Amino acid sequence: MPEQSGKVQTVLGLIEPGQLGRTMTHEHLTMTFECSHVPPAPGDEGLAAAPIEMKHLHWLQQNPYSHSENLLLNQEIEAVKEELLCYRKAGGGSIVENTTTGITRNLPVLRKLAKETGVHIIAGAGYYVDVTHSDETRKMTVEKLTDIIVSEVLHGADGTDIRCGVIGEIGTSWPITESEKKVLRATAHAQTQLGCPVIIHPGRNKAAPGEAIRILQEAGGNISKTVMSHLDRTLFDQQELLEFAKMGSYLEYDLFGTEMLNYPFNLDVDMPSDSQRVQALAFLIREGYEDRILIAHDIHTKHRLTKYGGHGFSHILKNIVPKMLSRGKPTD
Numbered sequence: 001m002p003e004q005s006g007k008v009q010t011v012l013g014l015i016e017p018g019q020l021g022r023t024m025t026h027e028h029l030t031m032t033f034e035c036s037h038v039p040p041a042p043g044d045e046g047l048a049a050a051p052i053e054m055k056h057l058h059w060l061q062q063n064p065y066s067h068s069e070n071l072l073l074n075q076e077i078e079a080v081k082e083e084l085l086c087y088r089k090a091g092g093g094s095i096v097e098n099t100t101t102g103i104t105r106n107l108p109v110l111r112k113l114a115k116e117t118g119v120h121i122i123a124g125a126g127y128y129v130d131v132t133h134s135d136e137t138r139k140m141t142v143e144k145l146t147d148i149i150v151s152e153v154l155h156g157a158d159g160t161d162i163r164c165g166v167i168g169e170i171g172t173s174w175p176i177t178e179s180e181k182k183v184l185r186a187t188a189h190a191q192t193q194l195g196c197p198v199i200i201h202p203g204r205n206k207a208a209p210g211e212a213i214r215i216l217q218e219a220g221g222n223i224s225k226t227v228m229s230h231l232d233r234t235l236f237d238q239q240e241l242l243e244f245a246k247m248g249s250y251l252e253y254d255l256f257g258t259e260m261l262n263y264p265f266n267l268d269v270d271m272p273s274d275s276q277r278v279q280a281l282a283f284l285i286r287e288g289y290e291d292r293i294l295i296a297h298d299i300h301t302k303h304r305l306t307k308y309g310g311h312g313f314s315h316i317l318k319n320i321v322p323k324m325l326s327r328g329k330p331t332d
């Protein structure tokens, strides 16, 4: 891809890497997450159907996936625009928008937000997890899927001329389904043609990140230009984390701001606090992985926007970076 080579492809066109500024590598600005709805606990049906109000915020923070309206981030374009303006004021430059086919990618909205806020937005090509694959997607060959992903980057996606700049987030479940394996192989083939970065959403099991990387590797993917997302809810044991890090992908802690006692998608998971995330990063830095770490908030529901009492897109810049600086270098 000679035109794009060495550049960053945003929804408004190509920029130099030096223009990116501080970048959140895993966010959503508009999407729907109905595919992950969790039925409310008996007795909570009223809360789950009630409008979002201050008095319900704690319940919502603990049960974000049980409130149907909370899963419709696509209804909050104005609030997201305000947030992006604050993000710029806080020193933010760019956002990688990870919404792929299956969770309502909206490229015209991303282009509008980029124009109106000055934040560089990089859109994601490809497909989310199996439950969102259409019958048509399931029937496609790896070659057809590859062509579509390549076209989303080279020509534009969803019937528009707006081009994606990365592949992902590519969704995988646990165990990885046959349809997801095809998409992973197509992702690797598209990456070989394009040379662009890939972002993977792993299933909620400690074996999931390694298995996804193995499939990409076998299909010829460039692991050094691949991001493994959501490690903060997936890999907890330090030795297992180091084993995974050795495979060579970027290591992404992208759920900053999420504090939840019972993680409904895997009740065995103890979702870490932000302090624990910072400690995990300090560990990786001590082990020599400073250049392989990426961080973000992965905002994908309404309640995490400041409009609804959430932490917003500036939480890392305003709160996490000062916390890290107060801890000093891990070797100090």
Ligand SMILES: CC(=O)NCCS(=O)(=O)O
Residues within 6 Å of the ligand: 201, 230, 233, 255, 265, 298, 300
């Ligand atoms: C949009 C998305 O996939 N976010 C990740 C949610 S999860 O609970 O960490 O899988």
